[in-house]
Amino acid sequence: MESTGLLVVRTVADLRRAVAGFRKAGRTIGLVPTMGALHEGHVSLVKGALERGDVPVTSIFVNPTQFGPKEDFSAYPRDEEGDFTKLREAGCRIVFAPTKDEMYPGEQLTTVTVAGITDGLCGPLRPGHFQGVATVVSKLLLMALPDRAYFGEKDYQQLQVIKRMVRDLAMPFEIVGMPTVREQDGLAMSSRNRYLSTEERTKALVMYRQLVKVADTVRDGTKSCSEATAVASQALRDGGFDIVEYFTVVDADSLKPLEHVTGPARVIAAARLGRTRLIDNLAV
Numbered sequence: 001m002e003s004t005g006l007l008v009v010r011t012v013a014d015l016r017r018a019v020a021g022f023r024k025a026g027r028t029i030g031l032v033p034t035m036g037a038l039h040e041g042h043v044s045l046v047k048g049a050l051e052r053g054d055v056p057v058t059s060i061f062v063n064p065t066q067f068g069p070k071e072d073f074s075a076y077p078r079d080e081e082g083d084f085t086k087l088r089e090a091g092c093r094i095v096f097a098p099t100k101d102e103m104y105p106g107e108q109l110t111t112v113t114v115a116g117i118t119d120g121l122c123g124p125l126r127p128g129h130f131q132g133v134a135t136v137v138s139k140l141l142l143m144a145l146p147d148r149a150y151f152g153e154k155d156y157q158q159l160q161v162i163k164r165m166v167r168d169l170a171m172p173f174e175i176v177g178m179p180t181v182r183e184q185d186g187l188a189m190s191s192r193n194r195y196l197s198t199e200e201r202t203k204a205l206v207m208y209r210q211l212v213k214v215a216d217t218v219r220d221g222t223k224s225c226s227e228a229t230a231v232a233s234q235a236l237r238d239g240g241f242d243i244v245e246y247f248t249v250v251d252a253d254s255l256k257p258l259e260h261v262t263g264p265a266r267v268i269a270a271a272r273l274g275r276t277r278l279i280d281n282l283a284v
Contacts, residue, residue: 006084006088006092006094006095007093007094007095008097009094009095009096009097010096010097010098010102011102012098012143015143016143016144019145022055022093027055028052028147028148029054029055029145029147030049030056030057030147030148030149030150030176031057031058031140031144031150032058032059033059033149034059035076036061036062036077036079036080036083036191037078037079038060038082038083038086038087039189039190039191040181040189041152041154041180041189041190042152043086043090044152044179044181045150045151045152045178046150047090048150049148050091052148052176054146054148055094056093057093057094057095058087058092058095059095059097059140060083060096060097061096061098061136064132065132065135066133077192077194096140096144103139110135111134111135112134112135112138112165113134114130114134114164114165116254117160117164117254120255120257121157121248121250121255121270122245123157125246125270130157130158133158134161134162137162137165138165138169141166141171141173148174148175148176149174149176150178151176151177151178152177152178152180152181153177153180153281154188154189154281155279157255157268159177160253160255182208185205186205186208187201187205187208188279190278190279192276192277192278195274195275195276196273196276200273200274200276203239203273206239207236207269207278208280210247211232211269211280212282213228214229215267218249218265218267219284220261222260225249225257225261228249229267232269240273241271241273242274244269244271245270245272245277246269246270247268247269248267248269249265249266249267249284250265250268251263251266252283261284265283266281266284268280268281269281
C-alpha cells in the first residue's frame with residue numbers, strides 16, 4: 001500500500017529514494033518545478049499531473065542564477081508553510097525544497113544555454129536569465145527523473161526554451177505546457193501580483209485587454225501585427241504602465257516576430273507597473 005499525505009524532502013538522495021518508492025509500485029512521476037509563493041496557476045499543474053495519472057512531485061527553489069543583479073531575488077515572495085498547505089490540499093505527494101548548497105554544491109563549472117529562441121523578448125532584457133532557467137531545470141529533471149514535467153504557458157518563452165533543451169539534448173522527459181490560469185477579470189495569476197497596489201491591480205488589466213484586442217485584430221492574417229501592437233503599447237502607457245518592454249506577435253514555435261499571421265502564433269507582452277514586471281501572452 002502507498003503511504004498518503006505530503007512528504008517533504010530536502011536532499012537529492014531523499015528525493016530519489018521517495019521517487020523510487022512510487023516507481024517500485026508501478027507509478028509514473030510528474031514534476032512541477034516552482035519557485036514557491038504558490039497560487040492557483042501552480043496548483044493547476046499539480047492537478048494536471050494527477051489527471052494524467054502521475055504522482056505529483058513539486059520542487060520549491062528560488063533559483064538565484066536566473067535573477068539579474070538588479071532584480072528581485074532577495075525580495076521574491078517566500079511562504080514555505082503556506083505552499084505546503086496548498087500542495088497538500090491539491091494532492092501533491094512529494095515536495096523537494098532544497099537549500100542553495102544542495103542545488104549548487106561547490107563551484108559550478110557547467111551551465112546550459114539555449115540559443116536562438118532566447119535572442120528576443122525577455123532574452124536581451126534579462127542577460128543570463130534563460131541560462132539560469134535551463135541549467136536549474138535540467139538539474140531538477142535529472143534529480144527527479146520524472147516521466148513528465150509541467151509548466152504554465154504564462155511564461156511562454158521559458159516553456160519553449162525548456163522544450164527545445166529537452167529535444168536537443170535527447171532528454172527522456174515529456175514537457176507538458178498547461179493553460180494560463182487567470183483571475184475572474186482576466187489578469188494572469190503570478191507570484192509577483194502581490195507586489196501590486198490596489199490602484200496598480202486595476203491598471204494591470206489593460207495588458208490582458210490589449211492582448212485580446214491584438215489577437216482578434218491579427219488573427220485572419222490580413223492586418224499588420226506591428227501596427228496592432230504599436231497601438232496596444234500606447235494603450236498600456238496611456239493606462240498607467242511605466243515601461244513597455246515589448247508587445248509583439250511571434251511564431252508560436254520559433255518566437256520570431258511576425259508581420260502577418262499565417263499559422264500558430266502568440267501575442268506576447270512584458271511591461272512594468274511600478275516595481276512590478278508583468279508578462280502575459282495569448283494564442284492567436
